[in-house]
Amino acid sequence: MPSSSNKPLVLITGANQGLGYATTKILADSDKYHVILACRSIEKGEEAIAQLKSENPQIDTTALTPIVIDVTDDTSIETAKDSIEEKFGHLDILINSAGVNGQIPVRKPGLRENFQHVFGTNVFGVAVMTQTFLPLLRASPYFDRRIVNVTTGLGQIGVAISDNVYSSANLTAPEYRSSKAALNMLTVVDATQLKPEGIHVILVAPGHTATNFNAKNGPKTPSQGAANIARAATEGYAAEMTGKLHAEELLEFGW
DSSP, X not given: OOOTTTSOEEEEETTTSHHHHHHHHHHHHHTSOEXXXXXXXXXXXXXXXXXXXXXXXXXXXXXXXXXXXXXXXXXXXHXXXXXXXXXXXXXXXXXXXXXXXXXXXXXXXXXXXXXXXHHIIIIIIHHHHHHHHXXXXXXXXXXXXEEEEEOOGGGOHHHHTSSSTTSTTTOOOHHHHHHHHHXXXXXXXXXXXXXXXXXXXXXXXXXXXXXXXXXXXXXXXXXXXXXXXXXXXXXXXXXXXXXXXXXXXXXXXXX
């Protein structure tokens, strides 16, 4: 196996919980990647690494690096970029996994405030993360550079107007749905712009998973949902995947 210094370098936001943690575990357990765990505090990152080690004593903790990133804070993002640049000089794969739903744990008191809260993480955070880390992706010698954005079927307009159980008639969530629809557009625009550079931007929906994000309500386990994300980040032919939605379900509804 390659040493941690020459493994492909993957940065995952929201890496200490939910789908972010489950994706980190898949990549760490594979022993093929050096994973940078982006969390809101260094303690959360260290706790996640300790948990990964307890679940798999054979895991290479030298290939796990915690870093502080608050995706709603541009200074935090820029500071993390500078730190990664100083330590590694580049980035190979970026997984924008951090997200909020506007309902759990606490809904903001005003409609405008709640929309700003949800869009601040799910859209603005992804946009700024991508733009800030582009120089490090451009500096990468890796043959398969990717940016993976985590979306949901709830962001598909076709699902919202359907008779599906996840339609807007059955599950309103206007802030969350519209933020993910905006993320879908952002992903396609970035994919179009970056494809000529050989940086492929991929959209993935993990499906309805039982995480803290949705009060443990969902038919899929976090590891099952995270498998979709890990595949989008590391498998397949990226040039054919770029700018497209990848999921195990709901694809018949289009965008």
